Amino acid sequence: GKTDRLITRFERARAAGTKVVALKPARDGRHAPDRIVSHSGREIPAVSVRSLVEVDDLGRANELVLIDELQFFEPELGATVASLRAAGVEILAVGLDRDFRREEFETTASLARAASRVVPLTGICSRCGNEAVLTQRLIDGVPAPLEAPRLLVGDAGLYEPRCERCWIEERGVEERGAVRAGP
Known part of the structure:
Protein backbone atom coordinates (compact mmCIF):
# COMPACT_ATOMS: atom_id res chain seq x y z
CA GLY A 1 0.00 0.00 0.00
CA LYS A 2 0.93 3.63 0.56
CA THR A 3 3.46 3.06 3.32
CA ASP A 4 5.10 0.13 1.51
CA ARG A 5 5.68 2.44 -1.47
CA LEU A 6 7.27 5.01 0.86
CA ILE A 7 9.49 2.34 2.43
CA THR A 8 10.64 1.10 -0.99
CA ARG A 9 11.59 4.67 -1.98
CA PHE A 10 13.54 5.05 1.29
CA GLU A 11 15.46 1.81 0.68
CA ARG A 12 16.31 2.78 -2.91
CA ALA A 13 17.45 6.25 -1.84
CA ARG A 14 19.69 4.83 0.88
CA ALA A 15 21.16 2.31 -1.58
CA ALA A 16 21.94 5.18 -3.99
CA GLY A 17 23.61 7.24 -1.26
CA THR A 18 20.91 9.92 -1.23
CA LYS A 19 20.50 11.93 1.98
CA VAL A 20 16.98 10.93 2.98
CA VAL A 21 14.76 11.42 6.01
CA ALA A 22 11.39 9.81 6.71
CA LEU A 23 8.92 11.86 8.74
CA LYS A 24 5.74 10.95 10.56
CA PRO A 25 3.32 13.08 12.57
CA ALA A 26 3.88 12.93 16.33
CA ARG A 27 0.17 12.19 16.79
CA ASP A 28 0.66 8.82 15.03
CA GLY A 29 1.27 6.69 18.10
CA ARG A 30 0.51 3.30 16.54
CA HIS A 31 4.15 2.19 16.53
CA ALA A 32 7.47 3.34 17.97
CA PRO A 33 8.01 7.10 17.48
CA ASP A 34 11.24 6.44 15.56
CA ARG A 35 9.77 3.94 13.04
CA ILE A 36 7.36 3.93 10.13
CA VAL A 37 5.75 0.49 9.89
CA SER A 38 3.59 -0.80 7.04
CA HIS A 39 0.63 -3.18 7.37
CA SER A 40 2.88 -5.85 5.83
CA GLY A 41 5.38 -5.44 8.68
CA ARG A 42 8.12 -3.62 6.76
CA GLU A 43 9.69 -0.70 8.61
CA ILE A 44 12.20 2.11 8.31
CA PRO A 45 13.71 4.62 10.73
CA ALA A 46 11.74 7.85 11.02
CA VAL A 47 11.59 11.15 12.84
CA SER A 48 8.37 11.95 14.66
CA VAL A 49 7.64 15.66 14.11
CA ARG A 50 5.32 18.02 15.95
CA SER A 51 5.50 21.11 13.72
CA LEU A 52 5.99 22.27 10.17
CA VAL A 53 9.11 24.13 11.32
CA GLU A 54 10.63 20.72 12.09
CA VAL A 55 9.55 19.46 8.65
CA ASP A 56 11.23 22.45 7.02
CA ASP A 57 14.44 22.17 9.07
CA LEU A 58 14.80 18.43 8.48
CA GLY A 59 13.89 18.85 4.82
CA ARG A 60 16.59 21.42 4.16
CA ALA A 61 19.20 19.08 5.68
CA ASN A 62 18.33 16.31 3.19
CA GLU A 63 17.94 15.67 -0.52
CA LEU A 64 14.77 13.60 -0.17
CA VAL A 65 11.96 13.88 2.39
CA LEU A 66 9.43 11.10 2.82
CA ILE A 67 6.23 11.95 4.70
CA ASP A 68 3.83 9.31 6.03
CA GLU A 69 0.22 9.90 7.13
CA LEU A 70 0.20 13.39 5.64
CA GLN A 71 -3.46 13.94 6.51
CA PHE A 72 -2.48 14.31 10.20
CA PHE A 73 -0.32 17.40 9.51
CA GLU A 74 -1.55 21.00 9.43
CA PRO A 75 -3.07 22.21 6.12
CA GLU A 76 -0.06 24.53 5.66
CA LEU A 77 2.06 21.44 4.87
CA GLY A 78 1.49 22.28 1.19
CA ALA A 79 3.28 25.63 1.58
CA THR A 80 6.15 23.99 3.49
CA VAL A 81 6.55 21.36 0.77
CA ALA A 82 6.43 24.03 -1.97
CA SER A 83 9.23 25.91 -0.18
CA LEU A 84 11.33 22.74 0.14
CA ARG A 85 10.76 21.85 -3.52
CA ALA A 86 11.87 25.37 -4.52
CA ALA A 87 15.06 24.72 -2.52
CA GLY A 88 15.70 21.57 -4.57
CA VAL A 89 14.45 19.00 -2.05
CA GLU A 90 12.54 16.03 -3.48
CA ILE A 91 9.37 15.11 -1.57
CA LEU A 92 7.28 11.95 -1.48
CA ALA A 93 4.25 12.13 0.79
CA VAL A 94 1.57 9.51 1.32
CA GLY A 95 -1.75 9.62 3.11
CA LEU A 96 -5.50 9.59 2.75
CA ASP A 97 -7.37 12.08 0.60
CA ARG A 98 -10.70 11.68 2.43
CA ASP A 99 -11.84 10.88 5.95
CA PHE A 100 -14.31 8.20 7.07
CA ARG A 101 -17.17 10.64 6.28
CA ARG A 102 -15.96 10.91 2.65
CA GLU A 103 -14.90 14.53 3.28
CA GLU A 104 -11.65 15.81 1.75
CA PHE A 105 -8.67 16.30 4.06
CA GLU A 106 -7.54 19.94 3.71
CA THR A 107 -3.88 18.97 4.17
CA THR A 108 -3.99 16.44 1.34
CA ALA A 109 -5.67 18.95 -0.98
CA SER A 110 -3.12 21.62 -0.03
CA LEU A 111 -0.25 19.25 -0.71
CA ALA A 112 -1.75 18.12 -4.03
CA ARG A 113 -1.74 21.76 -5.20
CA ALA A 114 1.98 22.01 -4.36
CA ALA A 115 2.89 18.66 -5.94
CA SER A 116 4.45 18.10 -9.33
CA ARG A 117 2.61 14.79 -9.55
CA VAL A 118 -0.20 13.07 -7.64
CA VAL A 119 -0.52 9.29 -7.84
CA PRO A 120 -3.82 8.06 -6.42
CA LEU A 121 -3.56 4.61 -4.86
CA THR A 122 -6.48 2.40 -3.92
Whole structure:
Protein backbone atom coordinates (compact mmCIF):
# COMPACT_ATOMS: atom_id res chain seq x y z
CA GLY A 1 0.00 0.00 0.00
CA LYS A 2 0.93 3.63 0.56
CA THR A 3 3.46 3.06 3.32
CA ASP A 4 5.10 0.13 1.51
CA ARG A 5 5.68 2.44 -1.47
CA LEU A 6 7.27 5.01 0.86
CA ILE A 7 9.49 2.34 2.43
CA THR A 8 10.64 1.10 -0.99
CA ARG A 9 11.59 4.67 -1.98
CA PHE A 10 13.54 5.05 1.29
CA GLU A 11 15.46 1.81 0.68
CA ARG A 12 16.31 2.78 -2.91
CA ALA A 13 17.45 6.25 -1.84
CA ARG A 14 19.69 4.83 0.88
CA ALA A 15 21.16 2.31 -1.58
CA ALA A 16 21.94 5.18 -3.99
CA GLY A 17 23.61 7.24 -1.26
CA THR A 18 20.91 9.92 -1.23
CA LYS A 19 20.50 11.93 1.98
CA VAL A 20 16.98 10.93 2.98
CA VAL A 21 14.76 11.42 6.01
CA ALA A 22 11.39 9.81 6.71
CA LEU A 23 8.92 11.86 8.74
CA LYS A 24 5.74 10.95 10.56
CA PRO A 25 3.32 13.08 12.57
CA ALA A 26 3.88 12.93 16.33
CA ARG A 27 0.17 12.19 16.79
CA ASP A 28 0.66 8.82 15.03
CA GLY A 29 1.27 6.69 18.10
CA ARG A 30 0.51 3.30 16.54
CA HIS A 31 4.15 2.19 16.53
CA ALA A 32 7.47 3.34 17.97
CA PRO A 33 8.01 7.10 17.48
CA ASP A 34 11.24 6.44 15.56
CA ARG A 35 9.77 3.94 13.04
CA ILE A 36 7.36 3.93 10.13
CA VAL A 37 5.75 0.49 9.89
CA SER A 38 3.59 -0.80 7.04
CA HIS A 39 0.63 -3.18 7.37
CA SER A 40 2.88 -5.85 5.83
CA GLY A 41 5.38 -5.44 8.68
CA ARG A 42 8.12 -3.62 6.76
CA GLU A 43 9.69 -0.70 8.61
CA ILE A 44 12.20 2.11 8.31
CA PRO A 45 13.71 4.62 10.73
CA ALA A 46 11.74 7.85 11.02
CA VAL A 47 11.59 11.15 12.84
CA SER A 48 8.37 11.95 14.66
CA VAL A 49 7.64 15.66 14.11
CA ARG A 50 5.32 18.02 15.95
CA SER A 51 5.50 21.11 13.72
CA LEU A 52 5.99 22.27 10.17
CA VAL A 53 9.11 24.13 11.32
CA GLU A 54 10.63 20.72 12.09
CA VAL A 55 9.55 19.46 8.65
CA ASP A 56 11.23 22.45 7.02
CA ASP A 57 14.44 22.17 9.07
CA LEU A 58 14.80 18.43 8.48
CA GLY A 59 13.89 18.85 4.82
CA ARG A 60 16.59 21.42 4.16
CA ALA A 61 19.20 19.08 5.68
CA ASN A 62 18.33 16.31 3.19
CA GLU A 63 17.94 15.67 -0.52
CA LEU A 64 14.77 13.60 -0.17
CA VAL A 65 11.96 13.88 2.39
CA LEU A 66 9.43 11.10 2.82
CA ILE A 67 6.23 11.95 4.70
CA ASP A 68 3.83 9.31 6.03
CA GLU A 69 0.22 9.90 7.13
CA LEU A 70 0.20 13.39 5.64
CA GLN A 71 -3.46 13.94 6.51
CA PHE A 72 -2.48 14.31 10.20
CA PHE A 73 -0.32 17.40 9.51
CA GLU A 74 -1.55 21.00 9.43
CA PRO A 75 -3.07 22.21 6.12
CA GLU A 76 -0.06 24.53 5.66
CA LEU A 77 2.06 21.44 4.87
CA GLY A 78 1.49 22.28 1.19
CA ALA A 79 3.28 25.63 1.58
CA THR A 80 6.15 23.99 3.49
CA VAL A 81 6.55 21.36 0.77
CA ALA A 82 6.43 24.03 -1.97
CA SER A 83 9.23 25.91 -0.18
CA LEU A 84 11.33 22.74 0.14
CA ARG A 85 10.76 21.85 -3.52
CA ALA A 86 11.87 25.37 -4.52
CA ALA A 87 15.06 24.72 -2.52
CA GLY A 88 15.70 21.57 -4.57
CA VAL A 89 14.45 19.00 -2.05
CA GLU A 90 12.54 16.03 -3.48
CA ILE A 91 9.37 15.11 -1.57
CA LEU A 92 7.28 11.95 -1.48
CA ALA A 93 4.25 12.13 0.79
CA VAL A 94 1.57 9.51 1.32
CA GLY A 95 -1.75 9.62 3.11
CA LEU A 96 -5.50 9.59 2.75
CA ASP A 97 -7.37 12.08 0.60
CA ARG A 98 -10.70 11.68 2.43
CA ASP A 99 -11.84 10.88 5.95
CA PHE A 100 -14.31 8.20 7.07
CA ARG A 101 -17.17 10.64 6.28
CA ARG A 102 -15.96 10.91 2.65
CA GLU A 103 -14.90 14.53 3.28
CA GLU A 104 -11.65 15.81 1.75
CA PHE A 105 -8.67 16.30 4.06
CA GLU A 106 -7.54 19.94 3.71
CA THR A 107 -3.88 18.97 4.17
CA THR A 108 -3.99 16.44 1.34
CA ALA A 109 -5.67 18.95 -0.98
CA SER A 110 -3.12 21.62 -0.03
CA LEU A 111 -0.25 19.25 -0.71
CA ALA A 112 -1.75 18.12 -4.03
CA ARG A 113 -1.74 21.76 -5.20
CA ALA A 114 1.98 22.01 -4.36
CA ALA A 115 2.89 18.66 -5.94
CA SER A 116 4.45 18.10 -9.33
CA ARG A 117 2.61 14.79 -9.55
CA VAL A 118 -0.20 13.07 -7.64
CA VAL A 119 -0.52 9.29 -7.84
CA PRO A 120 -3.82 8.06 -6.42
CA LEU A 121 -3.56 4.61 -4.86
CA THR A 122 -6.48 2.40 -3.92
CA GLY A 123 -6.90 -0.52 -1.59
CA ILE A 124 -9.06 -3.62 -1.62
CA CYS A 125 -12.52 -3.42 -0.07
CA SER A 126 -12.60 -5.54 3.09
CA ARG A 127 -16.20 -6.54 2.39
CA CYS A 128 -16.35 -7.44 -1.32
CA GLY A 129 -12.79 -7.40 -2.66
CA ASN A 130 -13.40 -4.62 -5.20
CA GLU A 131 -11.25 -1.52 -5.52
CA ALA A 132 -11.52 0.57 -2.33
CA VAL A 133 -11.44 4.36 -2.56
CA LEU A 134 -12.95 5.08 0.88
CA THR A 135 -12.26 4.30 4.53
CA GLN A 136 -14.81 3.02 7.03
CA ARG A 137 -14.21 3.74 10.73
CA LEU A 138 -15.56 0.94 12.89
CA ILE A 139 -16.55 0.74 16.54
CA ASP A 140 -17.03 -2.87 17.66
CA GLY A 141 -17.41 -3.86 14.01
CA VAL A 142 -20.12 -1.27 13.28
CA PRO A 143 -19.62 1.96 11.29
CA ALA A 144 -18.86 4.90 13.58
CA PRO A 145 -21.45 7.70 13.60
CA LEU A 146 -20.70 10.40 11.06
CA GLU A 147 -20.82 12.90 13.94
CA ALA A 148 -17.86 11.18 15.67
CA PRO A 149 -14.59 13.13 15.93
CA ARG A 150 -12.94 13.46 12.54
CA LEU A 151 -9.40 12.44 13.47
CA LEU A 152 -8.67 9.32 15.45
CA VAL A 153 -5.36 7.56 14.97
CA GLY A 154 -5.80 3.84 14.65
CA ASP A 155 -4.87 0.73 12.78
CA ALA A 156 -6.52 -2.46 11.57
CA GLY A 157 -9.82 -3.00 13.32
CA LEU A 158 -10.55 0.70 13.68
CA TYR A 159 -10.40 1.54 9.96
CA GLU A 160 -11.04 -0.66 6.94
CA PRO A 161 -10.90 0.05 3.20
CA ARG A 162 -14.25 0.19 1.39
CA CYS A 163 -15.53 0.53 -2.15
CA GLU A 164 -18.20 3.21 -2.45
CA ARG A 165 -21.03 0.69 -2.84
CA CYS A 166 -20.15 -1.17 0.38
CA TRP A 167 -19.56 2.09 2.28
CA ILE A 168 -23.05 3.28 1.32
CA GLU A 169 -24.76 -0.07 1.95
CA GLU A 170 -23.07 -0.58 5.30
CA ARG A 171 -24.01 2.87 6.56
CA GLY A 172 -27.51 2.94 5.12
CA VAL A 173 -26.60 6.20 3.39
CA GLU A 174 -28.09 7.33 0.10
CA GLU A 175 -25.67 8.38 -2.66
CA ARG A 176 -26.62 12.02 -2.11
CA GLY A 177 -25.35 11.74 1.48
CA ALA A 178 -28.61 11.75 3.45
CA VAL A 179 -28.91 9.17 6.22
CA ARG A 180 -31.92 6.88 5.85
CA ALA A 181 -34.22 6.43 8.80
CA GLY A 182 -34.09 3.03 10.47
CA PRO A 183 -36.95 0.47 10.32
